[in-house]
Amino acid sequence: MRARFTSHSAPLCTSKLLGSASQTVPRFAETAKVRRVTRCSCRDGKPSASGVKPAVRFKVPVGGTTKFLDVVFGEREFSNDEIEDFVLLRSGKGEEEFGQAMYHMSVVVDDIDMRITHVIRGADHISNTPKQVLLYRAMGAAIPFFAHLPLILGADKSRLSKRHGATDVNMYRTEGFLPEAFRNFLALLGWAPGGDEEFLRTSQLLEKFSLQGVSRTNAVFDRPKLEWFNTQYLQKLPIDELLPEVEAQLRRSGLWKDEWATGAGREWFSRTVDLLRPRVRLLPDFASWSRAFFSDEFERDPAAKEKFWKEPAKIKELLRKTADALAALTEWSHDPCDHATRAVAEAAGVKAGLLINAIRVAIVGQAVAPPLFDTMVVLGQERVVRRLRDAVTELG
RNA sequence: GCCGCUAUGGUGCAACGGUUAGCACGUAGCCCUUUCAAGGCUAAAAUACGGGUUCGAUUCCCGUUAGCGGUACCA
Incomplete structure (x- = not known):
């Protein structure tokens, strides 16, 4: 089989050559090892085998070189003897005389038609470019500028594929x-x-x-x-450019409320997103770990409770006192919340940090969240107090 | 196999004949601190190998090696 394929005396123009039955076509990687440059059999004056429809091949010049200017790789020159008589048109099936055009034929015709001036593509096409240059010339068209860009590889340095995740x-x-x-x-x-x-x-x-x-x-x-x-963009982007992205995420998760579209609601939304953004890595984080900022329906993360509610009985008592202290505030802003909370800790003889971390878990359900008192301000007094009391209940 | 391209820390890029080989991501440590990020500081870490050319090579030339691409009646 192989001998027939590589032999110059074989009827290379016929579809019979590669075999219509796939088992006669060895895998490409294997054939490449024994392969030589294919020349169309008609060069020897031999006609196609009778009864088989021919494919149309390009008659590559014998000897000489084909060169082109690549904006990235510079002047490139290829020996014509390395270029086979590549197929332009497949052989026809059934009644049709010829089949579909092959890639090189299609792109060149299309690019001439579209008056393309710069062909910018992956470097994997660099070796194929002389074939296309030959086609441009054969068709009397101006040769465009080529710019081949380096390929992007996966972490294992192999070509990027599905195996590497998103492609x-x-x-x-x-x-x-x-x-x-x-x-x-x-x-x-x-x-x-x-x-x-x-x-x-x-x-x-x-x-x-x-x-x-x-x-x-x-x-x-x-x-x-x-x-x-x-993360850099999430942090540095003007907030107005970020808001629509977050809105889209919340809509997708069913958390969006129309009141956040305008007026005071918009202002609240903007402030909240601004508070959250330094800790967000991917857009969906706004709807997942930040869920408690946009919805009253959230779970307290078991790992967070494990970490900051180590002594349930003690925490329960502290949270209860904090709820009362915060409920009594007449001004709801950062400093009053801060002072009231620290006063509770001091009265109980515990470090402020202990209480602060416990409160964080109580009001947002996460071990990781924005600074506590900023969080309180954004959530509002009524909500914070309610969540603290819910937490007291949850602690039994 | 043949043809071609490429080669600086783990990764992405600088330095385009003369620098203590620079920056960023990542990694480690420290600072900050209310969690976690962010931010600040510091550290480890590279010219693939061998020959030339040159007063002097990361840089120019040749070879080796390695990786990648192409070599289909795939695109």
């Missing part, structure tokens, strides 16, 4: 990465702005980016750094 940009979106953070991260794969600053908003990237600055080395997709960019 589709939309998946990063659903995971909760901000589009602009993702863009910033991606831009830095195979390119650097020059200075030391890596945090660049899209407008700045647009201004600084240049194809000539692109590196020729493949880059590894570094997920931790992507996450870092996301």
Whole structure:
């Protein structure tokens, strides 16, 4: 089988060659080892085997080279003798004379048609480019600029695939990465702005980016750094740009309330998101661990209780006293909450930190949350007191 | 196999003949502290190997090795 395939005397134009039955076609990786450059049999004046429909191949010049200018890799030159007589049109099936056009044929025709001036694509196409250049020439069209970009590899340095997790940009979106953070991260794969600053908003990237600055080395997709960019954007983005993203998350989780769209509700929403953002890593965190800020229906995390409610009886008593003290406040803001809480701790002879941590678990159900008194202000007096009393009940 | 591309800490990039080889992520430690982040400071950590060229190589040339890509009637 193999001998027939590589032999120059074989009827290379026929579909019979590769076999319509798949078992006659060895796996590509294996055939490559024994393979030589394919020349169309018609060069020897031999017609296709009778009865089989021919495919149309490109008659590559014998000898000489084909070169092109790559904006990233520079002047490239390939020997024509390394390029096989590649197939342009598949052989026809049934009644049709020819089948569908192959990739190289399609893209070149399409790009000429669309008057494409710059072909920017992955470096995996660099070896195929001379074939396309040959086609442009054969069709009398102007050859565009080519720019091949380094490939993005997985952490194991193999080509990025499903195995590496998300492979589709939309998946990063659903995971909760901000589009602009993702863009910033991606831009830095195979390119650097020059200075030391890596945090660049899209407008700045647009201004600084240049194809000539692109590196020729493949880059590894570094997920931790992507996450870092996301936290940076979550923190530094003007709050008005972040709010719609958070709103979308809350809507998705059924936590959204229309009163947060305008007026005082909007102001509260903005302040709350601003308070939460330094601790959020991914957008869905706003609806998950921050749930207690947007809904009264939340669970107290067992691990948090384990950590900060170590002595239930003592905690219960402290929380009960705190609830009373806070309920009595006539002004609900940071300092009064702070003073009242510390007074309870002092009276009970415990460290303020102990009480503070216990309260945090009681009012937001998490061990991790924004600074306590800011949290209290945002939640409001009525809610804080109620949650403290609920916690007392929960403690038995 | 053949052809081609690439090679700076674990990762992404700087340094484009002369620097104590720089920055960022990550890692470790310290500070801050009300949890956890953030932030600040510090530390460990690199020019793949071998030959040239040069007064001087991370940088230019050659070879080796390694990784990647291409080599399909896939795209």
